[in-house]
Amino acid sequence: MQNQQMNQSMMQSPPPAITSKDLQYLKDALSWELLAFKKFHFLAQQSTNPNIKQALEKAGQMHQNHYQKLLSHLQVNNNTVLASMQTMQQNQQQNLQ
Numbered sequence: 740m741q742n743q744q745m746n747q748s749m750m751q752s753p754p755p756a757i758t759s760k761d762l763q764y765l766k767d768a769l770s771w772e773l774l775a776f777k778k779f780h781f782l783a784q785q786s787t788n789p790n791i792k793q794a795l796e797k798a799g800q801m802h803q804n805h806y807q808k809l810l811s812h813l814q815v816n817n818n819t820v821l822a823s824m825q826t827m828q829q830n831q832q833q834n835l836q
Contacts (some may be wrong), residue, residue, distance in 0.1 A: 757813070765809055772806040
């Protein structure tokens with residue numbers, strides 16, 4: 740089991756196409772990040788202690804940055820990517836024949 744884990748490489752960048760399962764994970768993560776951002780923002784507005792207010796705003800900003808990063812992974816044209824992948828697969832199959 741340990742050898743299998745060692746042979747698997749870590750993905751350095753997101754895949755060019757997003758599966759429906761990936762999309763569901765991303766939707767969940769976006770919801771969690773947005774909720775965390777909103778809660779920290781609300782708490783920061785309620786705080787009267789400047790140090791606590793600053794810490795809450797910093798935490799909220801972190802979640803907002805995470806949200807933006809996740810959102811950037813969704814900004815791909817899945818149809819174009821999938822079509823080009825299918826074309827590549829067809830070309831590979833023709834080369835094998």
